[in-house]
Amino acid sequence: MQLVSIRRVAAGGAVAALALAGGLATAATPAYAASSKVSVVHGIPDTPVDVYVNGKKTLDNFKPGDVAGPLSLPEGDYDIALTKPGEALDQAILKVDDAKVPGGANISLAAHLSADGKPQITPFVNDVSKVGAGKARLIVRHTAAAPAVDVRAGGQPVFQGLTNPKEAKADIDAGTVKADVVLAGTDTVAIGPADLTLKEGTATIVYAIGSAEDKNLKLVAQTISGLHSAPGGVPSGTGGQAGTGVQTWWYLLAGVGVLLLVVGGARVATVRTGRR
Amino acid sequence: MTVRNRGALAAMAAGAAALTVAGLVACASRPAETVGAAEASALASATPTPAAPASAGTTGRVPVNTGTLPADATVPPTRLRVPAIGVTATVNPVGVNARTGEFDVPPSVDQVGWYRYGPGLEATTGSVVIAGHVDSAEQGKGAFFRLRELDRSDLLTVSGADGRERRYRVVAREEYAKTKIPLDRYFARDGRPRLTLITCGGPFDPKTRHYRDNIVVTAVPA
Numbered sequence: 001m002q003l004v005s006i007r008r009v010a011a012g013g014a015v016a017a018l019a020l021a022g023g024l025a026t027a028a029t030p031a032y033a034a035s036s037k038v039s040v041v042h043g044i045p046d047t048p049v050d051v052y053v054n055g056k057k058t059l060d061n062f063k064p065g066d067v068a069g070p071l072s073l074p075e076g077d078y079d080i081a082l083t084k085p086g087e088a089l090d091q092a093i094l095k096v097d098d099a100k101v102p103g104g105a106n107i108s109l110a111a112h113l114s115a116d117g118k119p120q121i122t123p124f125v126n127d128v129s130k131v132g133a134g135k136a137r138l139i140v141r142h143t144a145a146a147p148a149v150d151v152r153a154g155g156q157p158v159f160q161g162l163t164n165p166k167e168a169k170a171d172i173d174a175g176t177v178k179a180d181v182v183l184a185g186t187d188t189v190a191i192g193p194a195d196l197t198l199k200e201g202t203a204t205i206v207y208a209i210g211s212a213e214d215k216n217l218k219l220v221a222q223t224i225s226g227l228h229s230a231p232g233g234v235p236s237g238t239g240g241q242a243g244t245g246v247q248t249w250w251y252l253l254a255g256v257g258v259l260l261l262v263v264g265g266a267r268v269a270t271v272r273t274g275r276r
Numbered sequence: 277m278t279v280r281n282r283g284a285l286a287a288m289a290a291g292a293a294a295l296t297v298a299g300l301v302a303c304a305s306r307p308a309e310t311v312g313a314a315e316a317s318a319l320a321s322a323t324p325t326p327a328a329p330a331s332a333g334t335t336g337r338v339p340v341n342t343g344t345l346p347a348d349a350t351v352p353p354t355r356l357r358v359p360a361i362g363v364t365a366t367v368n369p370v371g372v373n374a375r376t377g378e379f380d381v382p383p384s385v386d387q388v389g390w391y392r393y394g395p396g397l398e399a400t401t402g403s404v405v406i407a408g409h410v411d412s413a414e415q416g417k418g419a420f421f422r423l424r425e426l427d428r429s430d431l432l433t434v435s436g437a438d439g440r441e442r443r444y445r446v447v448a449r450e451e452y453a454k455t456k457i458p459l460d461r462y463f464a465r466d467g468r469p470r471l472t473l474i475t476c477g478g479p480f481d482p483k484t485r486h487y488r489d490n491i492v493v494t495a496v497p498a
Contacts, residue, residue, distance in 0.1 A: 196345055254295055260288060263287060265284075
């Protein structure tokens with residue numbers, strides 16, 4: 001693992017830079033500020049780390065392939081650093097200063113290898129909009145030291161020409177698909193195939209991590225639930241035998257009944273009066 | 277007594293009979309009374325118990341999970357028994373009708389459908405939804421024909437694909453116009469664990485061949 005000089009993650013537009021912190025919630029942020037949910041994904045092979053947020057150790061011995069969070073972080077700027085387990089903060093192998101966490105977002109911060117194999121941190125804003133009933137969202141992120149890839153499901157390409165550190169996503173029918181990752185435009189399998197269970201109403205985020213050169217490419221998954229929608233309705237009867245409404249002609253019958261009573265009563269009264 | 281008078285009395289008798297019959301029909305057709313609505317609503321809004329504390333290897337309360345690919349651990353219901361209304365029905369896993377976006381109630385009216393996208397019997401939060409036909413024009417009465425007769429504290433039993441039987445107790449029976457039913461609440465995946473049975477009811481429109489309302493029965497683990 002090489003030492004990386006301090007990198008600044010620019011927080012442009014919706015792109016957020018990240019951070020994590022257990023006890024940070026009360027730190028110098030106005031109470032009205034919106035919080036964001038922040039997860040951290042470890043995609044650097046063979047390199048467990050300690051994670052520091054604003055100088056405070058937040059994750060101890062965080063292992064490759066693990067996903068931490070989500071943490072609720074108030075909007076603000078955060079300093080993040082990764083060290084080898086137990087090493088001092090000034091020996092950090094990766095640092096991001098003044099990373100911006102916007103309010104009200106859902107963010108994943110991936111520590112991973114760049115296309116040419118250098119450790120870096122990339123913030124991703126997760127799409128947590130609702131999916132339609134019966135659908136699941138699949139998001140694939142290329143965070144591996146590897147060239148452009150295609151992602152296939154059931155042998156058919158679903159995402160093509162994906163490069164580090166980009167993502168591709170789609171809302172598809174929920175269920176299990178056999179997925180693999182191939183070098184772009186080829187049938188050369190780089191990862192998989194793997195059975196991918198896409199649960200309805202969730203976003204399944206799959207990170208390709210590792211290095212093609214070192215032959216340790218693999219997949220790491222993060223799932224965000226609660227994005228489901230209810231079906232449009234429950235149509236469950238066409239017979240009418242259980243109908244509880246009173247049909248029009250029963251009202252008519254009641255009306256005729258009243259009419260007969262009135263007319264009949266009037267006649268009786270008339271006849272009696274006439275006799276008198 | 278004149279013929280005229282006799283005719284008038286006969287008309288009055290017929291009128292009284294017509295009124296009585298119409299009144300009886302009206303009484304028999306009363307919509308099912310809603311019971312337990314507040315309790316059903318409270319079940320949906322109850323905050324689920326917090327997740328287990330973070331596993332070893334973390335500092336503070338930051339949860340850490342291995343990023344393994346998700347697997348499906350749902351336990352589908354297979355059989356529903358409701359002795360109070362004489363129902364024993366096969367439960368089929370169903371989803372959403374691709375054309376209408378609506379719940380795909382099994383076409384065979386003696387079977388009922390479990391919403392396979394929602395919680396299964398293993399769930400510790402949320403609403404397990406089973407819907408069935410009240411009736412159909414072609415097949416007659418359905419498994420849930422008498423669902424609106426269910427009352428609080430009636431018991432029902434659901435068998436799961438894991439071989440276990442689970443018992444539930446009815447806490448609410450509600451009737452909603454289909455245009456107003458809060459489906460999000462009944463298809464929720466959070467809140468207290470509960471079983472939701474749905475069918476059609478209310479006035480029937482013979483022209484569109486649709487009922488106006490849905491009958492919803494909510495039950496909790498007994």
